[in-house]
Amino acid sequence: GGGGGSSNNNNKGGGNPSATGPNAAIGKVFNPSDKKGGTLRMANAGDWDSLDPGDTYYAYSWNFIRLYGRSLMMFASAPGQDGAKLTPDLAESKGVPSEDLKTWTYKIRKGVKFDDGTPVTSKDVKYGVSRSLDKDTFPNGPTYFNEFLDLQGYTSPYKDSDPNGLGLKAIETPDDQTIVFKLKKPFADFDYFAGMPATMPVPKAKDDGTKYKEHVVSTGPYKFEKVELGKSFTLVRNTNWDQATDPNRKALPDKITMQLNVNADDLDNRLMSGDLDVDVVGSGVQPAAQAKILADPNLKNASDNPLSARLWYTNINGEVAPLDNIECRKAVEYAADRTGYQRAYGGNAGGEIASSLLPPIIPGAEKIDLYPSKDSAGDVDKAKEALTKCGQPNGFETNISYRAERPKEKATAESLQQSLGRVGIKLNIKPYPTGDYAKLYAGKPDFAKSNNLGLMVFGWAADWPNGFGFLKEITDSRNIKAAGNTNFSIKDPKVNDAIDKAMTEKDENARQKAWVDVDRKAMESAYALPGVVAKGLYYRPKNLTNVFITDGFSEYDYLALGVSG
Amino acid sequence: MFAYIIRRLIGAVILLFVVSLVTFSIFFLVPRIAGASVEDMASRYVGKTADAETIRQMAEKLGFTDPLLTQYGRFISAIFVGADYSTGPTTVHCPAPCLGYSFITQNPVWPDLVDRMGVTISLAVGAAVIWLLLGISTGVLSALRRGTVFDRAAMGVALAGVSLPIFFTGLLSLTIFSYGLGWAVPGGTYVNFADDPLAWAGALILPWVTLAFLNAAGYARLTRATMLETMNEDFIRTARAKGLNERTVVVKHGLRSVLTPIITIFGLDLGILLGGAVLTESAYSLPGLGAYAINAIVNNDLPKVLGVTLVGATFIIIANLVVDLLYAVVDPRVKYS
Amino acid sequence: MLAGGAARPSERPNEAFLQVRDLKVHFPTDDGIVKSVDGLTFSLQRGKTLGIVGESGSGKSVTSLSIMGLHKRGTANISGQILLDGQDLVTATPEQVRSLRGKRMAMIFQDPLTAMHPYYTVGNQIVEAYRVHHDVSKAVAKKHAIEMLDRVGIPQPDKRVDDYPHQFSGGMRQRAMIAMALSCDPELLIADEPTTALDVTVQAQILDLIVDLQKDFNSAVVIITHDLGVVAELADDIMVMYAGRSVEYGTSHEIFSAPQHPYTWGLLGSMPRLDRERSERLQPIKGTPPSLINVPEGCPFNPRCAFAGLNGDLSTTERPEFREVSPGHHIACHLSGEQRHHLWTTEIKPKL
Amino acid sequence: MSELTTTPTRTETLLEASGLQKYFPIRKGLLQRVKGNVQAVDGLSFTVQKGETLSLVGESGCGKTTTGRLLTRLLEPTAGKVIFEGRDITHLSQGAMRPLRRDVQMIFQDPYSSLNPRHTVGAIVGAPFNLQKVKPEKGVKKSVQELLELVGLNPEHYNRYPHEFSGGQRQRIGIARTLALKPKLIIADEPVSALDVSIQAQVVNLLEDLQNELDLTYVMIAHDLSVVRHVSDRVAVMYLGKIVELADRTSLYERPMHPYTVALLSAVPVPDPERKAKRERIRLKGDVPSPINPPSGCRFHTRCWKAQDICKTQEPQLVELAPGRQAACHFPENTSEQTIKVV
Amino acid sequence: MTAPLEASPGSSEAQPEAALKGMGKKAIQGRSLGQIAWMRLKRDRVAMVSGVLIAVMVVAAIVALLLDRVFGVIDPNAFHQELIDPERGIPTGPLGGVSVEHPFGVEPINGRDLLTRIFAGSWISLLIGFAATLVSVVIGTVMGVIAGYFRGWVDTVISRIMDVFLAFPLLLFAIALVGVVPDSAFGLGRDGSRIAVLIFVIGFFSWPYIGRIIRAQTLSLREREFVDASRSLGAKAPHVLFKELLPNLVAPILVYSTLLIPTNILFEAALSFLGVGIQPPSATWGTMLSEASRWYQVDAWFMVFPGLAIFITVLAFNLFGDGLRDALDPRAR
Numbered sequence A: 001g002g003g004g005g006s007s008n009n010n011n012k013g014g015g016n017p018s019a020t021g022p023n024a025a026i027g028k029v030f031n032p033s034d035k036k037g038g039t040l041r042m043a044n045a046g047d048w049d050s051l052d053p054g055d056t057y058y059a060y061s062w063n064f065i066r067l068y069g070r071s072l073m074m075f076a077s078a079p080g081q082d083g084a085k086l087t088p089d090l091a092e093s094k095g096v097p098s099e100d101l102k103t104w105t106y107k108i109r110k111g112v113k114f115d116d117g118t119p120v121t122s123k124d125v126k127y128g129v130s131r132s133l134d135k136d137t138f139p140n141g142p143t144y145f146n147e148f149l150d151l152q153g154y155t156s157p158y159k160d161s162d163p164n165g166l167g168l169k170a171i172e173t174p175d176d177q178t179i180v181f182k183l184k185k186p187f188a189d190f191d192y193f194a195g196m197p198a199t200m201p202v203p204k205a206k207d208d209g210t211k212y213k214e215h216v217v218s219t220g221p222y223k224f225e226k227v228e229l230g231k232s233f234t235l236v237r238n239t240n241w242d243q244a245t246d247p248n249r250k251a252l253p254d255k256i257t258m259q260l261n262v263n264a265d266d267l268d269n270r271l272m273s274g275d276l277d278v279d280v281v282g283s284g285v286q287p288a289a290q291a292k293i294l295a296d297p298n299l300k301n302a303s304d305n306p307l308s309a310r311l312w313y314t315n316i317n318g319e320v321a322p323l324d325n326i327e328c329r330k331a332v333e334y335a336a337d338r339t340g341y342q343r344a345y346g347g348n349a350g351g352e353i354a355s356s357l358l359p360p361i362i363p364g365a366e367k368i369d370l371y372p373s374k375d376s377a378g379d380v381d382k383a384k385e386a387l388t389k390c391g392q393p394n395g396f397e398t399n400i401s402y403r404a405e406r407p408k409e410k411a412t413a414e415s416l417q418q419s420l421g422r423v424g425i426k427l428n429i430k431p432y433p434t435g436d437y438a439k440l441y442a443g444k445p446d447f448a449k450s451n452n453l454g455l456m457v458f459g460w461a462a463d464w465p466n467g468f469g470f471l472k473e474i475t476d477s478r479n480i481k482a483a484g485n486t487n488f489s490i491k492d493p494k495v496n497d498a499i500d501k502a503m504t505e506k507d508e509n510a511r512q513k514a515w516v517d518v519d520r521k522a523m524e525s526a527y528a529l530p531g532v533v534a535k536g537l538y539y540r541p542k543n544l545t546n547v548f549i550t551d552g553f554s555e556y557d558y559l560a561l562g563v564s565g
Numbered sequence B: 001m002f003a004y005i006i007r008r009l010i011g012a013v014i015l016l017f018v019v020s021l022v023t024f025s026i027f028f029l030v031p032r033i034a035g036a037s038v039e040d041m042a043s044r045y046v047g048k049t050a051d052a053e054t055i056r057q058m059a060e061k062l063g064f065t066d067p068l069l070t071q072y073g074r075f076i077s078a079i080f081v082g083a084d085y086s087t088g089p090t091t092v093h094c095p096a097p098c099l100g101y102s103f104i105t106q107n108p109v110w111p112d113l114v115d116r117m118g119v120t121i122s123l124a125v126g127a128a129v130i131w132l133l134l135g136i137s138t139g140v141l142s143a144l145r146r147g148t149v150f151d152r153a154a155m156g157v158a159l160a161g162v163s164l165p166i167f168f169t170g171l172l173s174l175t176i177f178s179y180g181l182g183w184a185v186p187g188g189t190y191v192n193f194a195d196d197p198l199a200w201a202g203a204l205i206l207p208w209v210t211l212a213f214l215n216a217a218g219y220a221r222l223t224r225a226t227m228l229e230t231m232n233e234d235f236i237r238t239a240r241a242k243g244l245n246e247r248t249v250v251v252k253h254g255l256r257s258v259l260t261p262i263i264t265i266f267g268l269d270l271g272i273l274l275g276g277a278v279l280t281e282s283a284y285s286l287p288g289l290g291a292y293a294i295n296a297i298v299n300n301d302l303p304k305v306l307g308v309t310l311v312g313a314t315f316i317i318i319a320n321l322v323v324d325l326l327y328a329v330v331d332p333r334v335k336y337s
Numbered sequence C: 001m002l003a004g005g006a007a008r009p010s011e012r013p014n015e016a017f018l019q020v021r022d023l024k025v026h027f028p029t030d031d032g033i034v035k036s037v038d039g040l041t042f043s044l045q046r047g048k049t050l051g052i053v054g055e056s057g058s059g060k061s062v063t064s065l066s067i068m069g070l071h072k073r074g075t076a077n078i079s080g081q082i083l084l085d086g087q088d089l090v091t092a093t094p095e096q097v098r099s100l101r102g103k104r105m106a107m108i109f110q111d112p113l114t115a116m117h118p119y120y121t122v123g124n125q126i127v128e129a130y131r132v133h134h135d136v137s138k139a140v141a142k143k144h145a146i147e148m149l150d151r152v153g154i155p156q157p158d159k160r161v162d163d164y165p166h167q168f169s170g171g172m173r174q175r176a177m178i179a180m181a182l183s184c185d186p187e188l189l190i191a192d193e194p195t196t197a198l199d200v201t202v203q204a205q206i207l208d209l210i211v212d213l214q215k216d217f218n219s220a221v222v223i224i225t226h227d228l229g230v231v232a233e234l235a236d237d238i239m240v241m242y243a244g245r246s247v248e249y250g251t252s253h254e255i256f257s258a259p260q261h262p263y264t265w266g267l268l269g270s271m272p273r274l275d276r277e278r279s280e281r282l283q284p285i286k287g288t289p290p291s292l293i294n295v296p297e298g299c300p301f302n303p304r305c306a307f308a309g310l311n312g313d314l315s316t317t318e319r320p321e322f323r324e325v326s327p328g329h330h331i332a333c334h335l336s337g338e339q340r341h342h343l344w345t346t347e348i349k350p351k352l
Numbered sequence D: 001m002s003e004l005t006t007t008p009t010r011t012e013t014l015l016e017a018s019g020l021q022k023y024f025p026i027r028k029g030l031l032q033r034v035k036g037n038v039q040a041v042d043g044l045s046f047t048v049q050k051g052e053t054l055s056l057v058g059e060s061g062c063g064k065t066t067t068g069r070l071l072t073r074l075l076e077p078t079a080g081k082v083i084f085e086g087r088d089i090t091h092l093s094q095g096a097m098r099p100l101r102r103d104v105q106m107i108f109q110d111p112y113s114s115l116n117p118r119h120t121v122g123a124i125v126g127a128p129f130n131l132q133k134v135k136p137e138k139g140v141k142k143s144v145q146e147l148l149e150l151v152g153l154n155p156e157h158y159n160r161y162p163h164e165f166s167g168g169q170r171q172r173i174g175i176a177r178t179l180a181l182k183p184k185l186i187i188a189d190e191p192v193s194a195l196d197v198s199i200q201a202q203v204v205n206l207l208e209d210l211q212n213e214l215d216l217t218y219v220m221i222a223h224d225l226s227v228v229r230h231v232s233d234r235v236a237v238m239y240l241g242k243i244v245e246l247a248d249r250t251s252l253y254e255r256p257m258h259p260y261t262v263a264l265l266s267a268v269p270v271p272d273p274e275r276k277a278k279r280e281r282i283r284l285k286g287d288v289p290s291p292i293n294p295p296s297g298c299r300f301h302t303r304c305w306k307a308q309d310i311c312k313t314q315e316p317q318l319v320e321l322a323p324g325r326q327a328a329c330h331f332p333e334n335t336s337e338q339t340i341k342v343v
Numbered sequence E: 001m002t003a004p005l006e007a008s009p010g011s012s013e014a015q016p017e018a019a020l021k022g023m024g025k026k027a028i029q030g031r032s033l034g035q036i037a038w039m040r041l042k043r044d045r046v047a048m049v050s051g052v053l054i055a056v057m058v059v060a061a062i063v064a065l066l067l068d069r070v071f072g073v074i075d076p077n078a079f080h081q082e083l084i085d086p087e088r089g090i091p092t093g094p095l096g097g098v099s100v101e102h103p104f105g106v107e108p109i110n111g112r113d114l115l116t117r118i119f120a121g122s123w124i125s126l127l128i129g130f131a132a133t134l135v136s137v138v139i140g141t142v143m144g145v146i147a148g149y150f151r152g153w154v155d156t157v158i159s160r161i162m163d164v165f166l167a168f169p170l171l172l173f174a175i176a177l178v179g180v181v182p183d184s185a186f187g188l189g190r191d192g193s194r195i196a197v198l199i200f201v202i203g204f205f206s207w208p209y210i211g212r213i214i215r216a217q218t219l220s221l222r223e224r225e226f227v228d229a230s231r232s233l234g235a236k237a238p239h240v241l242f243k244e245l246l247p248n249l250v251a252p253i254l255v256y257s258t259l260l261i262p263t264n265i266l267f268e269a270a271l272s273f274l275g276v277g278i279q280p281p282s283a284t285w286g287t288m289l290s291e292a293s294r295w296y297q298v299d300a301w302f303m304v305f306p307g308l309a310i311f312i313t314v315l316a317f318n319l320f321g322d323g324l325r326d327a328l329d330p331r332a333r
């Protein structure tokens, strides 16, 4: 379990106990209600990666999927940090580890049925996990099971000698209620894995691989009525869902509609005009809507502005001269005007200025500020000093990359161009297509080096709100591959050592401290320029009930929402 | 005439081949030339965290390692005889015309296209009707009142239409008429005509008008110019000499001649629009071919790009053919052998 | 309808059917005022044919368009009088003139291909002309159109009525134009160079047709051309125009046998003729037609006239009056009767 | 007769056409196969003597222009030969033809479209020098100005554009252009038919003067029979792509042999009201048939008042019926030496 | 859509007679076609104003290029964040931050001065408009003239190529190509390669429109006798094409170009809207307008001036084009 009792500043500025007003849905339930009925209208400015539980990786999707699927564990449907705590869902209780932490056993609740009335067994869960291992068919989902389960060469139930597709040795189902996971290496936080959508049961009979996403068989309170890929889908009540088997869900609305690929500004407008209830992507409104909301007290009262476990930062590429010199990297750290960075992300409402990688919302996070400056506007003198030490007293020229379809990253690049320009560091701005940013451009070390990408604007959100979930992927240099990286730049053995230490630390508190150490080491090596910890500005339409921000996903808890209208 | 149509159709097929080949090359060859490896291209089709081996396998599975012509051949053969794709547990047959199978969204492209076509056709045809009415009538009036305040004003307004990009006028119209005055429904609320004709029209009225506003100017100007020219023709003098009243002269004799040039550009415009009104669809969140195409391009989803390109090209070719045939209807002097 | 004009109610036999008095048509343009027609007077009886000849640009077409009221509003300044059966067309409202067009006066144009609408069938266009002035059904009008086509000598008119103009040959088109012009029994027919675009053989056919039809309809006909042969075939009276004015007017016989104006002499001398011995050399009128913006002072013909010097500087200072020199024969020339007679008999006639 | 004195005494052949034929293919159907031909010119044979004027007359569409264009090799003949100064030029390449272009020039029908409206008079008249890479001794400009003077234009008009000139003046510019390289033969395609009577006379006179001065040979294409009579030594009458009669001017006008010639002559309106009553005219019925599908036998038989069965089946050859007089007719008129009055 | 074009070569001097007759001796005092057109154009006040406007813009654009790129006197990218509300990201001042120092106001978020940016952006927008037009006009004219003059299989081949180009969804290809060409291509300076690619893409894909028009005009022009006259003098094909025919196509080419330039400026705007225009921080009117479209609800002033700049340019070119057409058409009076 990840949840610790450390400080959570979600309520900052929202401590007002009154039922309405800004941030009324942070840390508590706004407009609590048990009234059932109505239609919850949601929309998405983009498209889902997949509705298939074995093939999805977006946070909002994991939040939303709980409406139609039940994984072994789940983030509790509760406001604030309680929402980041794992609670058994399909399982009767948390996983029972073996002594060596390599075997985890779960008992499945009795009485849970698929939407066609068939009872759910542990074999369906095993099948679901097994098929999610097939990355040929399901490329989108996470690969934790592939990495941790003792696969012994198993690749896919579709290539299985067992006609039932249950030939995977790493999962055992001694009976219909029991499921046992066997790992290659010990892992204490396996419950997080058990909370992934991949553990949602999939009936083999209904599984047709890539087409399953068009007609996912539900175990949750809602089932699919209509799916139009890329356009919309509708959920209606699943009559085979039994409240008695499910302590976690209220299932208030009768129906949930989802529109895909809606123009983002339009979407905000429709939220504010009451034509729509939820923007499912959960990263907050667009700048235009933000400006509107902040200017209008009425709108502002109906908004929430929570901190999230997402960091916007810029990689400093040590492979590119002269940034291979730590002093030059430090010059960048000093020279950068972080207020400009913050403005690019929408000012105070868009995020808090970050001075290190680990967001404060992560349990145990500490403030580390190695490159302080007045008002965070950058310290020109210090930067020049560092440049001199680096042997580049007049500055140097390098490129800064960003994701083309992200205006905020563009604004960041422009802002850094200005503030680094003050000390003679000249930046040329290079946008690259968002979709291939990690695979073909910034995330491909060869490319970054040969294209002289000294700075690479990026952002990171944790799979889970803890040190491991946040830092491991972006700081461990041993993970760096030929392409498709998430760690673009941090290559420091000291950081790696710190990670190893944190990974093997058994004590929760000490582990948190150890991750803070990773954060500090990473900042010392100056491979990353932290920008802002994201704050989404969420608009909360009037007729929503039971609204609250969950720290599990840093957005509204979709499981709890109801409508009053 | 029949032979002519057949010949044109054969020509059209050849044209489509060329179009598809060039599209194929642009989206396939150009990145290769620009330095992307087969693995780079395949890496788009695997998950975020795939390792090199997975990528290599994917490249093989997608056939990226085959010579380009083999790949193109596969694409073409799929159109005629269909193709089989693995969905995991089974393989599905994508029946002809199978315009490819997207490995990113894991579904065949053709049904998508058919689905999107409805939206685009609704948008294009509706707008076309409006701009034709608007453009031609303005043009005629302007021509008849050449040099008057009306003429200047009408042409000025018409030019305003072409002078502003549609992503701009689109948003403006939404702000004013939808969010401001509440007269029109907001963007992204498209429903099929069959489901609810009223809602369908409601969702489309703003895009129709905006798109029509953009295009009407061209038609108004063309009509005006042709009309001015036509009204100098001898046959107009003859019509007057017969004692016809001015209205009949203008409408029956003058306007009739305007049809030919109008049809020419109309065919082209409509053909292009039917291939996807990219900006309009994106401004109004309409799930049409244009939006689909943009999405496909942004995601580098080659089969979708190819599919949508071919559909667009087909529309243009059909439109051109229809235009040429219409000439013969409108102008009895035109004969095709 | 084809019964000729004998029973026309409005006929006033004593008065000329068409009277043009001091007609002036001026076009203001970028370069100045184009005085296309500048004081033209003539009249025409029913059943008679007037031929108007003159060089290109002498104002023939402008005159005919003025009579028909076909000048574009605003572009032309028209003054003087055009009396059609006593009604002044210059002061009449456009609507009044329109109602006369096609019905009481009709026109045949030079180029029958461009003068017919390419997109409508020949029949349609005749039907249209008929139905503007007659409230009849389409079927009736079509029958009438077929009759008219038959009348002008189109073979198989019931079939050809549905052809488009481009399916007709040049001669047939001109016949169709004539059928259209005559469909409402006009009392005045203006033919502006009706055969210029046609071959000799076809021209002969068309001229015959016009003669025949005029006999049947008893219309007044104005025929405009610059081919003296054509007017000789058709006209009773001939008016010779130069620079927007009439320089000579007389019966056809007189104009050919005893022309009085040097310009007319020039015209006769410059055309090779089949009916005479082949002359060794043609005698062109020297120079080029005058600008209608800057019409030469005095007699407009003076710069090109071989005899301009014969009466001092009168030719260059004073505009010659258009006067009657013998009954029905008018000219505008400063030369005296003897001079003209002398010149004609000694210098001009022998060379023709 | 005075005319006889103008008949050229020299009999040196400058140009000879034999069996000249031009078919324009009509394509139809799926594969665009040739489904027929416009038989625009179908077997013309004639010679042009040095210094004479040969005229081609006939109704619109009978193939006059096509013939002219074949003679100047602007069109490739389908069959037949063109021999210029004893040299077969029928199949010379464009390159080999180029030097010959100096000797054979063409005056075009339409003075409005035959001058490039975007070029100055100087450029137009000087073009032959440039294209043939001839450098006149006095320089191009001087030579052009001389040419302008020669055709009766003001040499100061060198820098004007064609639109500033009247039709007659334009035709003179065109003539000046053809004269630039001192050609031996000029093919004049309806040089005066677009002009006004008075201007027409000026141009006709000019052409005659130039012929005398420069020893030119003309092939004159025209449809105005009066003008043709005035300018020609010999006249060829064409009907539907064929020569139906070829004779010296006097005989042709006074004693036409082919019925078509007779009809043509009688159709010319005569500017003499006295004579119109007396004249007996032959009216041809109908129009010229289509050259795509010309009538069998004698092509004129469909409109001929003398036609008999043989005319439908057998094509009459162009034969010399009297000295210097050829006609293609089974039943020619005026075969005896009788003289008819045409008018 | 393609800009309509009606000036047929037939009409451009269809009746020079008419002009002549009226003019007689005095008017014959040598006025070339250009002079006549110029005279008429001068009288067309709307066209003249448009023409002057275009001239002013071109000069301003050149000045902007020099000031910004060569002398570095102005900095269109300078931030003025003090003018921006840090919470809302939009200018604090009224009317989008209009003030004496910033007469057009400032951009949201970073407060860059709009006047300077519009000024500095003018050269890229106009350059793309002009150069892309030049590319398509040159290709289109050459191909069109060749197809129309030679006819036969040459015409068939070229016409089919035009069909292929027309059948391509241009926007999609622009996006694909712009994304693929490396920024360092062609060794051009800042923005240089992107501008080059945009010019190429826009120009290269829109030539068939003008190609078709020119082909149609050539088809009718080649029937005119001066072409035969030239051939009969021994002119080779290139001479006929480029010395005889081309000068007669000047009117449609000019007119079409003035209509195409604004279309291309808008095209750049559309590409910017789709994210493949000029790269930041360089300003173009298109990028500014597309940027503004994200802010239009809260800072509508942002779009006023870039929108006006595009609007006025497009309007000016169109009106000038109209005027030019009227002036070059002798029938229009």
Ligand SMILES: Nc1ncnc2c1ncn2[C@@H]1O[C@H](COP(=O)(O)OP(=O)(O)OP(=O)(O)O)[C@@H](O)[C@H]1O
Binding pocket: C027, C029, C034, C035, C036, C054, C055, C056, C057, C058, C059, C060, C061, C062, C063, C075, C226, C292, E017, E018, E021, E022
């Ligand atoms: N709308 C007009 N505006 C200006 N000038 C005009 C207009 N119409 C005719 N003209 C001028 O009036 C004069 C007379 O023209 P008109 O057409 O009557 O000549 P015409 O005698 O019929 O000549 P043609 O034999 O060539 O037909 C010409 O100089 C002509 O240019």
Ligand SMILES: Nc1ncnc2c1ncn2[C@@H]1O[C@H](COP(=O)(O)OP(=O)(O)OP(=O)(O)O)[C@@H](O)[C@H]1O
Binding pocket: D024, D038, D039, D040, D058, D059, D060, D061, D062, D063, D064, D065, D066, D067, D223, D291
């Ligand atoms: N390029 C061509 N293609 C097809 N048919 C042609 C072509 N050129 C001419 N013809 C046809 O050939 C025939 C003869 O044409 P030509 O121009 O030689 O006639 P013409 O005697 O000069 O007539 P006109 O007196 O009208 O100038 C006509 O029927 C014409 O339609």
Ligand SMILES: [Mg+2]
Binding pocket: C060, C061, C062, C192
């Ligand atoms: Mg006239």
Ligand SMILES: [Mg+2]
Binding pocket: D064, D065, D066, D109
């Ligand atoms: Mg001809």
